[in-house]
Amino acid sequence: MLNIHALSGSSRNMKTCPDESQDQIPCFLAMKAKTTGMTERATKCHSLPERWHELSSALQAGLSGGVQSVFELKEKILRSAIIVCFSIIISLMVLNPNYAFAKKIRVITTSTDLKSIAEFIGGDRVKVENITKGYQNPHIVDPKPSYMLKLNKADLFVKVGLDLELWAQLLEEGARNPRIRFGSPGYVDASIGVKLLEIPQTRIDRSLGDIHVFGNPHYWLDPLNGKIIAHNILEGLKRISPENTNYFEENKRLFDKELDTHLVKWLEKMKPYYGTNVIAYHKTWPNLAKRFGINIVDYVEPKPGISPSPAHIANLIKRMRIEDIKLIIKEPYYESKVPNFISSKTGARVLTLPTSVEGVSGIKDYFGLFDFIINELINAFKESPSP
């Protein structure tokens, strides 16, 4: 019999194996395991070759520090291996931006339309939040402190630009975030490169109420401008996260492809109504009208942001009667009293159309916005055909 005292340094743990056919040494190890809570399997007496292997491992572990049971040793090794594996996985998560749990880029957009496009391009690498709701007037927003907090933590800030969000200037200043200030890598003016409509040819004064002094800022309502918006967002994302360039560029390619596919269908559906005359409330629609061949002959507002005078309304009614204009397009956030009055005098239908994603429930993204608008327009044209 082998003297186990040399291994344990004590005779206290020496036990007798209940199975007399087994050697006593492994049973010492087995009983030790039992006292340390090892499994039933581990407490079984082992055959001799297994025991020699275990004892050899125990000896190698170092007699000087007091020999632990093989099971404790194995447990320690297993624990160490698990810790090393987890460390490697966590390091990969932190260093590899492609990993699903990598930190997301925080994007704040002023509108839901920009949010939708940013989500297309940023994919699972971004978390996007918008400031204005889809049913709100984008010209008039209360600059709440909560918006400043959002911007304070943002990595990228995307604006429609021009003079649509004059309210955003206060938020930008209050956010105290140099990453997203004008000229910083995290600042995106989505209007860069857009061929603007209605650029004033003469000097105009915003104090008179005109809020489109740089040209029409509702350019996202031409779906082809969506590609330019997407390009500007792409460039912003690449600036602040160059390691994801290939991913963002692939998403942009897919976005353009999907937009082209949709546009062919939208144009085809609108073809029978090219040249239809309508009245609109505010100058929200020129980009949409130009793309789809609608002819906006006049507006309820004499100038963007200026309420109509009785004389203007009277002239409008007269013109609509003469030209037999059957449709008034109105944004959800403008009053209905004047359009309804004009409708009562002319028989024209008032059609309220959303101007942005989530403007009405069911419009989930940028493509959905045009799906909805085109369908509503076609239904209205069918119900109130122009001569």
Ligand SMILES: [Zn+2]
């Ligand atoms: Zn406007």
